[in-house]
Amino acid sequence: MDTTPERRRSRGWTIAFWLLTGLFVTTAYTTMANIRAGWFTSYAADVVVPAFMYIGLRELHRPTRRSRWFLSRWFGSVPEITAGVLFFGSVATEISQHYWPKGFFPGVFDPWDIAAYFAGVVIPYAFDRLEMAARSSSPQA
DSSP, X not given: OOOOHHHHHHHHHHHXXXXXXXXXXXXXXXXXXXXXXXXXXXXXXXXXXXXXXXXHHHTTTOTTSOOOOHHHHHHSSSHHHHHHHHHHHHHHXXXXXXXXXXXXXXXXXXXXXXXXXXXXXXXXXXXXXXXHHHHHHSOOO
């Protein structure tokens, strides 16, 4: 069993990626089935999807493979770019609901959704930056 620091980091991100995948599928199902579950149906997807996309775009769950997917190369190369694109893209969809409620992203504007998007982006971003700092301060073998 490989217990190198790189492998342990990858395992943690892989676990987070699959947990978020399960939560994403669950939130999608509850929405499509019109199941009302309070906070979960109102805000869970707004936290889960940006976090899921952050890990996916940065390819943190598979660090040894480099993607040919252009979105990962453009938006996933730098943590700040990834976080910014995801947060401001999410906010743009929410604002569009205020001005165009039956438009491309139909729904009702809710400022708490913006707070949920922020949490969904800032949590994986913070762990990513902590990991990068730990990697840069560790002695190279």
